Amino acid sequence: MEDGRQSAFLALDNAKTQLYHFKAIVIAGMGFFTDAYDLFCITAVTKLIGRLYYYDPSKHAAGASPTQGALPTNVNNAITGVALCGTLAGQLFFGWLGDKLGRKKVYGITLITMVGCALASGLSFGSTAHSVIASLCFFRFWLGFGIGGDYPLSAVIMSEYANQKTRGGFIAAVFAMQGMGIMVAGAVAMIVSKLFWVAFPAPAFRDDHVLSVQPQGDFVWRIVLMFGAVPAALTYYWRMKMPETARYTALVLGNHKKAAADMAKVLDQDISIDTTTSWVSVTPVNSSYGLFSKEFMRRHGLHLLGTTTTWFLLDIAFYSLQLTQKDVYPVSGIVRKASAMNAIEEVYRISKAMFIVALFATVPGYWFTVFLIDKLGRFIIQLGGFLLMSICMAILGFQYENFRGEKCTDPKATKEYCEGNPTWFMVLYGLTLFFANFGPNSTTFIVPAELFPARFRSTCHGISAAAGKAGAIIGAFVVQSYTQKGEKIKRAIVALSVVNLIGFFFTFLVPETKGRSLEEISGKDRELGGGGRGIEIAATKNEKILETEMA
Template sequence: MTQGTPSVFSALDNAKTQLYHFKAIVIAGMGFFTDAYDLFCISALVKLLGRLYYYDPTTGKPGKLPDDVSNAIQGVALCGTFAGQLFFGWLGDRLGRKKVYGITLVTMVGCAIASGLSFGSTARSVIGCLCFFRFWLGFGIGGDYPLSAVIMSEYANQRTRGGFIAAVFAMQGVGILVAGAVSMAVSKFFLLAYNPPAFQDNQVLSTPPQADFVWRIVLMLGAVPAALTYYWRMKMPETARFTALVEGDHKKAAADMMKVLDTDIPVEETKRNPENSYGLFSVEFVRRHGRHLIGTSTTWFLLDIAFYTGNLAQKDIFSSAGLVPKAPAMNAITEVYKIARAMSLVALFGTVPGYWFTVFLIDKIGRFVIQLGGFLMMSLFMAIIGFRYSNLRGETCKTSKTGFCHGHPHEFMVLYALTFFFANFGPNSTTFIVPAELFPARFRSTCHGISAASGKAGAILAAFLVQRFTLDEDPHKIKKAIIGLAVVNFLGFLFTFMVPETKGKSLEEISGEDGDFGKGGEGQNGLHSDGMV
């Protein structure tokens, strides 16, 4: 911490790791657990919705959602998330992190329950109602991104800040895993309770009416973890950096932190340098942080194209690769169970470990190296899957009576899981962490929201455009899509060079705010004006 910076920030940066840090990780992390559960549990349920509401009696085959309806169900929550990230990110810098935190949580709880209660007299009205509530569910989820990241970054000490923020984000992996596990448990319960036939040509028998409860219960259970953490979120004090740097009340900032951290924080009377009080839409902001914002936004955009395509298209890729039988070979509830099982295996062996590798290593090897390596390895594994897709899938798929392929499904699963491992031990974690560190406190939540919204723009592109290559399970289209995603990841590798390393520096040093007090100036900034370390 440079000379002239208030002691409250120095105390936060040098505070020993203690119980409240871990409590903050759990409180903020449960929001991300809920976010991931709500966004990704739908992947196991989309085919069930098609069989329930889009059965055509003239064909006698299991129902299937039209492509635009399938895209809407999966993509509408992402559209809400995009809007929520921008709105709540901005609001977090205006009203404070704590006040807005509660609003996002209540929105998530209410809309998760309402999604499961979607009603209507026709298939279109039920799906329309579901999409309406999932949009607002996404809106609440969107607010959780900038607020959770910024709160954790502003609470954390300097030495382990990256690991703390990464631990919050790692709960996303646990949420994805639990989404698959809950879908498995609920579908298994109905399979055991009602014992539907394993296979029937008749749609009425292969899609029992009890299946309508499966998707509703899975969606509504997403409200439980968010509701359980509401009380503790409201008990958290406002972050000292917002109170001191944005509201200008250093005494209250010190008092709030002394309530929760085991350290004495002397209060210094300081005055902000008016020359450094530039606005977000100013030439000075563009000069200091314009390149950073472009870098964080672009890399998150490219990452989410690949990450969300891979997650949302799992149901189609698993069927095409032979990991899950074709729909006519099983009843609707069994199909949910098998898709959820495959999702859970990928999450358990690929997704979750990747997050925790980041937690333990990010403050040792740095954000830049992890992001660069992650993009490169994702590109490599997706290229291998794409160019070898015909061999991995097996050429006998078209003639297999059981719906299983005789290719190399286990090798496919390993390569697919490795892609997700390096997404999470890579850019999926670092794109969340770095925007919470780079920008000044008065813009931090807004800039994180802009970066995150850019990512969700990529996710929306994945849901509404890229997935068109997988919806009909055409192996040639899937092959082209996967190769295209390898190229997208390589572009992410290149754009990473626009994002500086933040390891080992205080937030004020990174953002240049250590020059906002006393004699400090831009020369004390840990990052030069060209954005490099």
């Protein structure tokens, strides 16, 4: 095949943007909305869980104001990180399964898993603190397992549905729903905690101290976690109505007639086919190389190395920033210290800060990518994002004492210097998240869905995403341990700046995919079965029919 325009996928690559594209964005995007909500809502309620289950008033002197309970470091890390472990496993398993069974067949399984485990997380049971936490961690692991399946499937489905000109924007729009999920997680936690705070005010103690925990707080974290089941359940029906992608049906299953029928559904137009000609009857010739074979590594080894390393490095920084907000905001002065608030008020103030940062920094970053990625390209956005993240975090780290006002013991320090500057801290923190999302957090999701052959596409995306979650696990279990100790936050931020800079250099392993068809990017002549014979339009008559009907 000399020209990709002679492919049966000419219609998909050159189709005008239409209603079905937006429907696919919403259906796939709601999965990512749920993913982000479920992964990050735990940040808003982790401190509440500690004050509920690890508060022991018997340890305090009679008449003294109770102090707040705190989760042990290992328990805190487990609660926030166990879902990421499940996500990593789910990305590998469902990514592989998506290439074996098809995108559609697996798509519903992930959603059912997410709905059931989100509800079960909120219903975590036990007669002791340890049993409740163990139950919560168990269900959040399997919640993460379902979330993991959504990554490769949603990305690949959207890339195989999208047209060539706006494919990057469509995939980015699906991923942008992650930002909406993060924002709504903060909003839901803020609303629920505010309602309970007003309905069940804490009794006052002497010296204006307040009771550490209201028993009603147990409902707050459960409601917040269970809400994640709602958006996933609402989209299940529409996921089941989506047809299998035409590229999978033709290139992997070899059923060209069904592929054409599925394309007709997607494009909302009839496609005429002469079933006596060769392109609908010839079975694709299987490629001679398999996943991780020498030939695969020769053609795609550097690509896979590039997508896995950049996603791994990005997620160390991105998830560290997201999961440690509950620790970073209080010590930086953005949120009041726990000793000045009751447990439910603390949830409200942390989630309010999360919401504001998401609204003004996180969400805009995603949508800048949506609108500019097919103009600027994936490479420039990823390269610039890593560099600017590194610069922002370097300033944030090296100026940390000034922002926080840690040098108050210095007799020469001015009042302003002593108080710190939480506003600038918030600005730089927000800019880091903005350039993460208008940068590598979006592009590392998009590019693996475009680079690899159809029969490996879901698997390779799953491997790349799993490498990212390995980085996120480092953020949850290693970096988070530092941020719970105020004096080590500076060290953690500076280290993350270096991680971003390393990601900048590894980006040079990833090629630009803007403006090219999926078959061209992955080596269409080989993917389509030796010179394109698998689905090539062999007859001149068929070429004219297809070019007319699919235009």
